[in-house]
Amino acid sequence: MDFSPLWISLKIALTATVITFFLGLVAAWGVTYLRRAKHIVDGVLSVPLVLPPTVVGFLLLIAFGRNSGFGQFLESIGVNIIFTWQGAVIAAVVISFPVMYRGARGAIEQVDEDLIFAARTLGMKEFTILRRVILPSAWPGIAAAAVLSFARALGEFGATIMIAGNLPGKTQTMSVAVYTAMQGGNRELALKWVLVIVTFSLTILILMNYWTGKSFRKKRKAS
DSSP states (O other): OOOHHHHHHHHHHHHHHHHHHHHHHHHHHHHHTOOSSHHHHHHHHHGGGTSOHHHHHHHHHHHHSTTSHHHHHHHHTTOOOTTSHHHHHHHHHHHHHHHHHHHHHHHHHTSOHHHHHHHHHTTOOHHHHIIIIIHHHHHHHHHHHHHHHHHHHHTOOHHHHHHTOOOTTTTOOHHHHHHHHHHTTOHHHHHHHHHHHHHHHHHHHHHHHHHHHHHHHHHHHHO
16 A cells, blocks of 8 residues: 555645644734724635635636746746645645634634733733734634644645646645545545545544643633
8 A cells, every 4th residue: 555645645734734824823813903894804715615625726726827827927937836746735725724714713812802902001012912912822722723724634635636636656645545546446445545534634633622622621720
């Protein structure tokens, strides 16, 4: 059994999670305190959550393809996104971003506003408030969102196969390997990859539930 889809999936998911963590956190922080067009911005940032992954992949294919202006620019500087693992990372980022963004936003909105007001009264700058007040208070929820974002990126299929294709040893992730095995009539191999994916996902969820529950109990005792 070739384990390259496992390592490719982990590489893509970990890279996407790091990118998504910072993008989602900044977006959540900005939208939480946005006064105008808040619902519109929130809808735009959350739309990949409700679109079929194949639609997201098709839009990415148009955006980064050779027929688009941006795609031609990338080609002119020697950068190719289509049918590469970097393209798979972009697909995973776009698909998992709403999970991180909405989870982080929910955690930030639960922070006591009196603490933020007191920090501003003391003359703290907004970034300092984020680092010293908001993040420590909202960290369990933010960490949980990051874990779910990783799980979402790990199991991504539709957008990945559209923009990155199915190249064994290069862009073939575990989800794509299941599809390939089924297309080739190898149900046994498909079942093995399904079990690997289920095991990873279930382990992630159990660890997340345990960690967030433990953090909640500590926070409750402290209060």
